[in-house]
Amino acid sequence: xxxxxxxxxxxxxxxxxxxxxxxxxxxxxxxxxxxxxxxxxxxxxxxxxxxxxxxxxxxxxxxxxxxxxxxxxxxxxxxxxxxxxxxxxxxxxxxxxxxxxxxxxxxxxxxxxxxxxxxxxxxxxxxxxxxxxxxxxxxxxxxxxxxxxxxxxxxxxxxxxxxxxxxxxxxxxxxxxxxxxxxxxxxxxxxxxxxxxxxxxxxxxxxxxxxxxxxxxxxxxxxxxxxxxxxxxxxxxxxxxxxxxxxxxxxxxxxxxxxxxxxxxxxxxxxxxxxxxxxxxxxxxxxxxxxxxxxxxxxxxxxxxxxxxxxxxxxxxxxxxxxxxxxxxxxxx
Numbered sequence: 001x002x003x004x005x006x007x008x009x010x011x012x013x014x015x016x017x018x019x020x021x022x023x024x025x026x027x028x029x030x031x032x033x034x035x036x037x038x039x040x041x042x043x044x045x046x047x048x049x050x051x052x053x054x055x056x057x058x059x060x061x062x063x064x065x066x067x068x069x070x071x072x073x074x075x076x077x078x079x080x081x082x083x084x085x086x087x088x089x090x091x092x093x094x095x096x097x098x099x100x101x102x103x104x105x106x107x108x109x110x111x112x113x114x115x116x117x118x119x120x121x122x123x124x125x126x127x128x129x130x131x132x133x134x135x136x137x138x139x140x141x142x143x144x145x146x147x148x149x150x151x152x153x154x155x156x157x158x159x160x161x162x163x164x165x166x167x168x169x170x171x172x173x174x175x176x177x178x179x180x181x182x183x184x185x186x187x188x189x190x191x192x193x194x195x196x197x198x199x200x201x202x203x204x205x206x207x208x209x210x211x212x213x214x215x216x217x218x219x220x221x222x223x224x225x226x227x228x229x230x231x232x233x234x235x236x237x238x239x240x241x242x243x244x245x246x247x248x249x250x251x252x253x254x255x256x257x258x259x260x261x262x263x264x265x266x267x268x269x270x271x272x273x274x275x276x277x278x279x280x281x282x283x284x285x286x287x288x289x290x291x292x293x294x295x296x297x298x299x300x301x302x303x304x305x306x307x308x309x310x311x312x313x314x315x316x317x318x319x320x321x322x323x324x325x326x327x328x329x330x331x332x333x
Contacts (some may be wrong), residue, residue, distance in 0.1 A: 001245055012234045020091065023083040024229055031222045032077045037072060038215050041065040053166060053175070057256035066211055067139035073214050074135040077124045092117075098228035113224020116217040123214060130210045133194055138187050140330045149186035172259035230289040247274040284316045 013021055044062040047054050084091050099114050123129060137143045163178035191203040230236065 001243050003241050003243060005241050006230055006234070006238045008234050016229075016233050018090070019083065019087055019089065023079075023091070026079055026083065027222055027225065030072070030079060031219065031226075033072050034069060034076065034215050036219060037065055037069040037161050038212075040254055041069060042249070043252045044256075046250070047253040047255050053177075054255075054257060056177055056180065057175045059165075060175070060177070060184075060255070063180075063184060066208065067134055069215060070134040070211055071139035073131050073211065073218065074124075076218055077120070077131075080120075095225055095228055098232055099224055101172045112220050113228075114222035116224070119218045120214065120221060123210075123217075128194055130191060130195065130207055131214055133191065133208065134187070134211075137181070137190060145190065146183065146186050149190060150182045153182055153189075154184055172260055173257050175256065206279075278320070280320070284320075295302075 016024075044058060044065055047058050049058065077084050093116075096114050099111065118291070124131065163181070165178050166175040168174050188203040191197075191207060195203075195206070197203065254281060
């Protein structure tokens with residue numbers, strides 16, 4: 001895969017005002033975060049299964065990533081307001097002017113950056129948007145409102161209601177479906193209470209739609225902003241670099257349940273060459289013992305013999321460890 005590398009010298013970075021260069025760095029940091037979270041969300045959602053337990057665990061994991069992404073989106077909006085909109089340094093006007101110049105130069109895609117920013121502001125400025133609700137009640141906090149709603153759901157449930165919990169020998173494979181179900185339902189009910197939804201609207205679908213949409217708008221805006229700054233402040237100079245071909249997006253999954261090596265037998269962790277190496281090392285130590293200590297007749301020579309045997313064990317251990325690591329690395333490759 002081909003990438004385009006822009007090298008930004010410190011001298012050029014420091015040539016722009018401090019507030020602007022710090023915002024430039026923070027904005028790219030934010031972009032890295034939401035880009036990674038969005039991909040993990042998709043990978044988790046695309047993990048297919050016919051098992052109801054696995055499907056429920058995948059949904060819980062995906063919803064966690066959705067909520068975490070919502071937290072980042074709201075924090076990103078606060079960053080934009082604090083260091084872009086409300087600084088008094090005319091950064092929004094400079095950004096719009098820069099996009100217009102690049103659009104006039106034939107780069108029509110930069111018009112999308114301004115449009116995306118305007119859509120972001122229109123969606124996020126009202127206090128009752130879903131992104132803010134999820135961030136404050138579920139994503140960043142175990143809020144009083146959600147606890148109250150969960151308590152009410154348990155009280156209102158029928159006496160025959162069953163809440164499943166799945167435990168495993170490994171912590172990473174424990175799935176508390178009971179908590180997922182109650183928390184999820186409380187979140188959806190709070191969304192319905194806070195939003196003016198039509199009769200046919202499904203709150204989960206609206207949540208996913210809004211999170212994906214706002215993430216896309218942020219990435220479009222950030223992509224345009226970065227290119228405007230790079231072009232105007234640092235010069236449009238880049239080199240092409242190659243990285244190994246990545247996997248197809250449809251081939252990547254993020255399963256909830258995993259095989260935990262901590263619960264496997266030692267023999268299952270080692271490859272064939274490592275097993276041979278381990279037994280060869282044990283045999284070498286035994287042979288060393290028989291050769292040095294075995295024929296001992298004079299007790300006065302015991303100290304010298306033990307020293308030789310310990311030295312032999314040390315040499316065997318060093319060689320065996322080196323081969324063990326080498327075989328492991330080759331196996332991993």
